[in-house]
Amino acid sequence: xxxxxxxxxxxxxxxxxxxxxxxxxxxxxxxxxxxxxxxxxxxxxxxxxxxxxxxxxxxxxxxxxxxxxxxxxxxxxxxxxxxxxxxxxxxxxxxxxxxxxxxxxxxxxxxxxxxxxxxxxxxxxxxxxxxxxxxxxxxxxxxxxxxxxxxxxxxxxxxxxxxxxxxxxxxxxxxxxxxxxxxxxxxxxxxxxxxxxxxxxxxxxxxxxxxxxxxxxxxxxxxxxxxxxxxxxxxxxxxxxxxxxxxxxxxxxxxxxxxxxxxxxxxxxxxxxxxxxxxxxxxxxxxxxxxxxxxxxxxxxxxxxxxxxxxxxxxxxxxxxxxxxxxxxxxxxxxxxxxxxxxxxxxxxxxxxxxxxxxxxxxxxxxxxxxxxxxxxxxxxxxxxxxxxxxxxxxxxxxxxxxxxxxxxxxxxxxxxxxxxxxxxxxxxxxxxxxxxxxxxxxxxxxxxxxxxxxxxxxxxxxxxxxxxxxxxxxxxxxxxxxxxxxxxxxxxxxxxxxxxxxxxxxxxxxxxxxxxxxxxxxxxxxxxxxxxxxxxxxxxxxxxxxxxxxxxxxxxxxxxxxxxxxxxxxxxxxxxxxxxxxxxxxxxxxxxxxxxxxxxxxxxxxxxxxxxxxxxxxxxxxxxxxxxxxxxxxxxxxxxxxxxxxxxxxxxxxxxxxxxxxxxxxxxxxxxxxxxxxxxxxxxxxxxxxxxxxxxxxxxxxxxxxxxxxxxxxxxxxxxxxxxxxxxxxxxxxxxxxxxxxxxxxxxxxxxxxxxxxxxxxxxxxxxxxxxxxxxxxxxxxxxxxxxxxxxxxxxxxxxxxxxxxxxxxxxxxxxxxxxxxxxxxxxxxxxxxxxxxxxxxxxxxxxxxxxxxxxxxxxxxxxxxxxxxxxxxxxxxxxxxxxxxxxxxxxxxxxxxxxxxxxxxxxxxxxxxxxxxxxxxxxxxxxxxxxxxxxxxxxxxxxxxxxxxxxxxxxxxxxxxxxxxxxxxxxxxxxx
Ligand code: ADP
Ligand code: MG
Numbered sequence: 012x013x014x015x016x017x018x019x020x021x022x023x024x025x026x027x028x029x030x031x032x033x034x035x036x037x038x039x040x041x042x043x044x045x046x047x048x049x050x051x052x053x054x055x056x057x058x059x060x061x062x063x064x065x066x067x068x069x070x071x072x073x074x075x076x077x078x079x080x081x082x083x084x085x086x087x088x089x090x091x092x093x094x095x096x097x098x099x100x101x102x103x104x105x106x107x108x109x110x111x112x113x114x115x116x117x118x119x120x121x122x123x124x125x126x127x128x129x130x131x132x133x134x135x136x137x138x139x140x141x142x143x144x145x146x147x148x149x150x151x152x153x154x155x156x157x158x159x160x161x162x163x164x165x166x167x168x169x170x171x172x173x174x175x176x177x178x179x180x181x182x183x184x185x186x187x188x189x190x191x192x193x194x195x196x197x198x199x200x201x202x203x204x205x206x207x208x209x210x211x212x213x214x215x216x217x218x219x220x221x222x223x224x225x226x227x228x229x230x231x232x233x234x235x236x237x238x239x240x241x242x243x244x245x246x247x248x249x250x251x252x253x254x255x256x257x258x259x260x261x262x263x264x265x266x267x268x269x270x271x272x273x274x275x276x277x278x279x280x281x282x283x284x285x286x287x288x289x290x291x292x293x294x295x296x297x298x299x300x301x302x303x304x305x306x307x308x309x310x311x312x313x314x315x316x317x318x319x320x321x322x323x324x325x326x327x328x329x330x331x332x333x334x335x336x337x338x339x340x341x342x343x344x345x346x347x348x349x350x351x352x353x354x355x356x357x358x359x360x361x362x363x364x365x366x367x368x369x370x371x372x373x374x375x376x377x378x379x380x381x382x383x384x385x386x387x388x389x390x391x392x393x394x395x396x397x398x399x400x401x402x403x404x405x406x407x408x409x410x411x412x413x414x415x416x417x418x419x420x421x422x423x424x425x426x427x428x429x430x431x432x433x434x435x436x437x438x439x440x441x442x443x444x445x446x447x448x449x450x451x452x453x454x455x456x457x458x459x460x461x462x463x464x465x466x467x468x469x470x471x472x473x474x475x476x477x478x479x480x481x482x483x484x485x486x487x488x489x490x491x492x493x494x495x496x497x498x499x500x501x502x503x504x505x506x507x508x509x510x511x512x513x514x515x516x517x518x519x520x521x522x523x524x525x526x527x528x529x530x531x532x533x534x535x536x537x538x539x540x541x542x543x544x545x546x547x548x549x550x551x552x553x554x555x556x557x558x559x560x561x562x563x564x565x566x567x568x569x570x571x572x573x574x575x576x577x578x579x580x581x582x583x584x585x586x587x588x589x590x591x592x593x594x595x596x597x598x599x600x601x602x603x604x605x606x607x608x609x610x611x612x613x614x615x616x617x618x619x620x621x622x623x624x625x626x627x628x629x630x631x632x633x634x635x636x637x638x639x640x641x642x643x644x645x646x647x648x649x650x651x652x653x654x655x656x657x658x659x660x661x662x663x664x665x666x667x668x669x670x671x672x673x674x675x676x677x678x679x680x681x682x683x684x685x686x687x688x689x690x691x692x693x694x695x696x697x698x699x700x701x702x703x704x705x706x707x708x709x710x711x712x713x714x715x716x717x718x719x720x721x722x723x724x725x726x727x728x729x730x731x732x733x734x735x736x737x738x739x740x741x742x743x744x745x746x747x748x749x750x751x752x753x754x755x756x757x758x759x760x761x762x763x764x765x766x767x768x769x770x771x772x773x774x775x776x777x778x779x780x781x782x783x784x785x786x787x788x789x790x791x792x793x794x795x796x797x798x799x800x801x802x803x804x805x806x807x808x809x810x811x812x813x814x815x816x817x818x819x820x821x822x823x824x825x826x827x828x829x830x831x832x833x834x835x836x837x838x839x840x841x842x843x844x845x846x847x848x849x850x851x852x853x854x855x856x857x858x859x860x861x862x863x864x865x866x867x868x869x870x871x872x873x874x875x876x877x878x879x880x881x882x883x884x885x886x887x888x889x890x891x892x893x894x895x896x897x898x899x900x901x902x903x904x905x906x907x908x909x910x911x912x913x914x915x916x917x918x919x920x921x922x923x924x925x926x927x928x929x930x931x932x933x934x935x936x937x938x939x940x941x942x943x944x945x946x947x948x949x950x951x952x953x954x955x956x957x958x959x960x961x962x963x964x965x966x967x968x969x970x971x972x973x974x975x976x977x978x979x980x981x982x983x984x985x986x987x988x989x
Contacts, residue, residue, distance in 0.1 A: 053067065089664060090670060124136075127655060130763055134655070138658050145663040182237045183238045197219060215408065220639065246287075306575070323378065432444050526541075663677065736761060
């Protein structure tokens with residue numbers, strides 16, 4: 012299966028260069044059958060020898076297939092050209108896919124690590140190894156890119172920050188070497204932190220063994236750390252060199268060993284300047300303050316100025332070999348940028364204090380010594396600044412504990428160290444770099460071969476053993492105590508009289524094995540047979556580089572700086588790995604003996620700040636680079652072994668950095684020393700995954716049992732799961748399940764699918780439950796609203812009713828008063844006395860308001876009705892007209908319809924009224940006999956009584972009402988006493 016790569020055209024047209032059989036592959040993924048793709052995986056090759064493997068890799072490289080699998084290990088050939096296979100479309104293509112679905116890719120490795128982390132809830136570690144220039148750093152970038160994509164960093168700012176970390180750190184830690192324009196000059200372990208659900212939440216970098224010596228001197232054809240060129244060019248183009256007191260005619264000595272060339276580059280090319288702008292953006296995006304960035308620039312400019320300080324020797328009467336600074340410009344500039352006194356700096360450079368028997372004696376430095384002190388200061392400044400930047404990045408990218416507790420988070424670590432180096436002249440730095448690579452190779456061997464084969468034997472599994480090159484003896488030769496090379500170096504470094512020659516002699520006397528030799532006729536040299544080849548080391552400067560001492564006088568002067576950052580750099584202690592400590596927990600507040608310079612002058616400085624950490628100067632004396640190195644290796648390994656490793660082996664196809672050039676010999680050497688052939692064998696025959704039976708059942712029981720069953724971790728259950736998953740070629744040991752590399756991938760994929768189904772079902776159920784809860788809640792609310800509404804409406808209706816009653820009562824009173832007035836006036840006219848007739852007295856005094864209204868109504872509607880007086884209305888009448896009650900009842904009474912039975916006056920009240928009325932009629936001389944109580948009388952039109960109640964029309968019309976507005980439309984109530 013070959014993925015044709017774009018050699019031109021639109022890089023984003025992913026579909027254009029998808030493999031033809033991709034569709035088939037997707038189908039096979041669904042059915043979970045491992046499809047054999049002989050081309051993609053060396054394990055599938057029929058013939059397994061060096062020649063076949065080389066030919067196979069070469070063919071793939073010509074097709075621009077730079078990646079190839081060896082089981083679960085990825086081989087990456089450096090293409091030395093930009094390939095369009097890293098776009099977001101490719102990230103999508105390699106998201107959660109089985110390895111064989113797509114052609115091999117660095118994204119697939121990142122994806123495998125990520126998926127394992129999420130599925131198994133375990134930390135992962137991606138170890139990238141290879142020679143310098145083989146493509147480790149590029150691979151690390153691509154892994155970070157894909158992990159950020161997978162980590163669904165919704166938080167765009169966090170995503171951007173993480174992506175800026177590598178460029179920023181590499182600007183300070185990478186440099187141009189003879190074999191790589193962007194060579195990492197430090198070891199980097201980047202941990203990306205994820206929540207248990209797999210969302211990226213932060214990052215942390217650990218840096219190891221920065222090659223500080225590069226700051227002061229570079230080999231021919233090599234350069235200083237990138238940042239010096241970026242900042243110098245950036246400030247030059249911004250016209251800001253003056254502000255940072257940098258010379259503008261000739262580039263500072265530290266960055267321009269070959270005269271004038273750098274200045275030319277800076278003036279003619281915009282590249283450095285663009286990089287400077289990019290670095291400024293990195294600082295800003297990651298979250299450095301402007302003040303911090305300015306301090307960083309000041310320190311970098313100070314280092315460049317320090318490099319320009321020259322010394323000459325002077326001799327006075329009493330002292331010989333004294334040095335002084337003839338041109339104080341650079342010195343003043345450096346002092347000003349570091350916010351320290353120029354004189355104090357000069358004194359610290361040209362003299363040093365010696366304490367003997369309680370007395371402090373100041374001794375002068377020779378020119379050479381002063382130069383060394385100057386360079387030591389530059390190295391210390393740069394080293395601590397680099398450490399501080401890394402610590403600051405870590406603080407700014409710390410996971411938010413609000414999102415996820417630190418313990419529950421998981422991480423994927425990416426190791427990108429300096430690659431194996433073998434130059435024409437190799438020094439102490441190359442020795443450290445190569446020992447580190449030796450250690451990584453040992454880890455690889457342990458993981459791939461040693462542990463695996465030990466387990467076959469102890470578990471009684473029949474698997475043929477694979478021979479491999481064990482580099483443990485070389486590693487022991489370096490790291491053993493007390494007779495290892497590093498221990499011998501440390502021992503020699505402690506003797507003040509030791510020279511490079513005594514060191515070589517010491518090595519020669521003590522290191523007697525086949526991996527070490529001293530070449531004849533070459534002075535101050537020794538050779539080491541590394542796993543990756545023979546390397547000759549030149550010992551000159553070894554002791555000095557290993558001591559790496561910063562004189563206490565310089566330390567004291569730098570601590571007096573008014574620059575906060577600088578104070579911090581020199582008051583924090585160094586860790587055992589030689590980095591700046593992050594926490595100040597270990598810091599003790601008191602200083603026991605302050606050197607004399609400290610007490611004089613510069614009173615403004617916070618002395619407490621300066622007095623802290625008396626121990627790290629002594630520390631510095633005790634600690635050597637070799638000891639930092641030893642601790643760094645330990646620290647690195649301790650981090651690596653926590654996670655499940657994934658290996659990426661970078662191979663350099665040629666030494667000329669030429670695209671499409673495949674140098675068979677060079678590749679063969681690399682394949683040999685990395686043990687690729689053996690790796691292929693062991694991956695083919697062996698079982699790369701060995702899981703305890705109990706853990707296996709616990710991890711994969713979903714595949715064969717119900718989720719709630721939790722079967723016990725027995726062999727039978729393990730077999731059930733393996734059979735249910737339709738795997739073959741697995742082996743069951745005494746306590747472990749032995750699986751091939753592809754089994755685990757298959758199982759994990761199935762597990763993910765099952766879990767995805769469970770999650771889907773849970774989501775549906777949760778949705779349904781939520782909807783039901785919502786409906787119930789809504790119903791309850793609706794009912795509540797109805798109750799509130801009905802209460803309120805009731806209240807409003809009662810209020811209205813009261814109001815209407817009140818208005819009606821008032822209206823009735825008014826009508827009555829008008830009518831009474833009218834009657835009185837009429838009587839007065841008739842009788843001339845103004846006294847009402849007896850019957851009138853009755854009708855006006857005792858007729859309740861209700862009746863008055865009712866009568867007028869029923870009259871106006873023309874309906875025949877019988878006046879009804881109820882007991883309550885009488886009593887209310889007596890209590891006053893404001894009393895309400897039956898009036899409303901009357902008002903609501905609907906007129907009786909025609910043909911209906913007339914209302915019978917048969918209630919006691921009716922009878923009472925009737926009798927009353929009868930009596931009044933009697934009084935008027937009626938001929939009618941009084942009716943007996945309870946006797947029914949039908950009222951008809953001719954009935955006298957009816958007539959009595961009807962109002963003559965002319966009377967109503969001519970009634971002079973006192974307030975016509977308030978009168979009812981039908982005129983005053985017609986109660987006639989005729
Ligand atoms: P190392 O870190 O192993 O020393 P680098 O990662 O710095 O090597 O790679 C050296 C050079 O090789 C890079 O500067 C780049 O030009 C080229 N290179 C490496 N990997 C790739 C890649 N995947 N695509 C394109 N160029 C690459
Ligand atoms: Mg690198």
